[in-house]
Amino acid sequence: MRLSALAESVILSWGWRKRFIALLAGASGALALPPLDLWPVIIVPMTVAIWLLDGAVGTGMAARFRSGFAAGWWWGFGFFLAGLWWLGAAFLVEADKFAWAMPLGVVALPAFLAFFPALAFGCARLFWPAGAQRILVFAVALAASEWLRGHVLTGFPWNVYGMMLAGEIRFAQFASLAGLYGLTLLAVAIGAAPAVIGTAKTSAGRWAAPSIALVGLAALFGYGVWRLPPGPSPVVAGVKLRLMQPNLPQDAKFNGRNGEAILNQYLALSDRATSPTTPGLQNVTHLIWPESAFPFLLGRTPGALSRIAAVLPPDVTLITGAARAGEMLPGEGRPPIYNAIQVVNDEGVIVASYDKVHLVPFGEYLPPFLDTLIRRVGLSEFVAIPGGFTAGSSRVPLAVKGLPTAAPLICYEAVFPGEVAPRGPRAGYFLNLTNDGWFGQTSGPYQHFAQARLRSIEEGLPLVRVANTGISAVVDAYGRTVASLPLGVEGVLDASLPRSGPETLYGRVGDALLAGMMLIFLAISCLRRR
Known part of the structure; x- marks a missing residue:
């Protein structure tokens, strides 16, 4: 079939046929996301989106908006359904409690997220010009809706369309200038051009x-080739990291009865020899464990701290995820519990902490305006903490002896472009502790790692990432993976810490360049239209 005939068949489609085309076109976009990273596929969803809008006709502005909105909703629903299906795995960790609610994560969330591209389609259709300039209008509308998705109601910038190009490391370097949303603007325009x-x-x-x-x-591509330096990145002298990936099943990890067995496994695995020249912890300066490592409060379990101190050689520091109890306020039934990163010295003393600021809605807490309603239907947050976690007060740097200042990120915090660096003096690296064990052997952990890696490119900072089930890795300031442990593997990873790169334009001005690019796109469209 000639491309013009295919375009005509999409433009003239109607009713359920048009909805089905939109659904399939949107779903095809997931092929360009991790773990497949088939970036040329971006042409399919973006090109079909233009043809769908060409056919979104109506008598009057309101009718055209509704027609475009409907096409965009089905297109977005297909994209998010295919890209987020793995969320269903979290409902099966405690299947007796949550399996019945799986459709809420697998279907209802994509249905809600689809309203953002639907809004973009509807608004673009109101200003839909003839000719190639409609590509620019569509790119601006879709990039703006993605920015909104990343900020409205605490934001959910997962699988932003720019990630379709970010799998190719040289394309991804553009994020150092304009961030993920700037990459999205170009990805949409390039993908839609064949329309x-x-x-x-x-x-x-x-x-x-x-x-x-x-x-x-x-x-x-050329900018990426130019920006990437040849050879390996220089490293911080005197630092030898050991990343411990226990690969614990999620249902066991949060069972309090398994606390001692989990600690035993962590200690034994951490001291494992990885080669004749690396006999356990003797050659290590910093040992790092993943998010929420224990089913107990480490700071209130002196026996666990004593056992950790007995294993750590002199001058070796442990950095670990752990739940932390705060001070109980008057009138409260229990102290606030924080999802934290804690630093333990070789004497078993907790010397520093960071509390997670950006919690996962429904996973770590219930939004206050929905709390009562949700609990009435028998739902609770996924974490085994009555009442859920309490958010930290602010994003602060984490100082660890022998290391540059860290920008700490716990799990989900790593997916928010422009929000990962604490205020004040520039940090030396990102420290990302996470637990993707909720999602098993699915595409979710690959997508999570790819987004954390892009933060390194945006900010010019290396990334040290430790995950319960993987992917644990060390990434340099240009997004290149220096060393990693694959998903679903138990093990330890010894690596040096790459040095930070020069401060990026995006790190200095944030989304300012994105705004300028959008204005240029709109100006070109208006001039061409006149």
């Missing part, structure tokens, strides 16, 4: 936009 091949009336009109898109793609 005019099937709709333009002249040969020049058919090939101008795709040719510009190819030049843009080559420029992205």
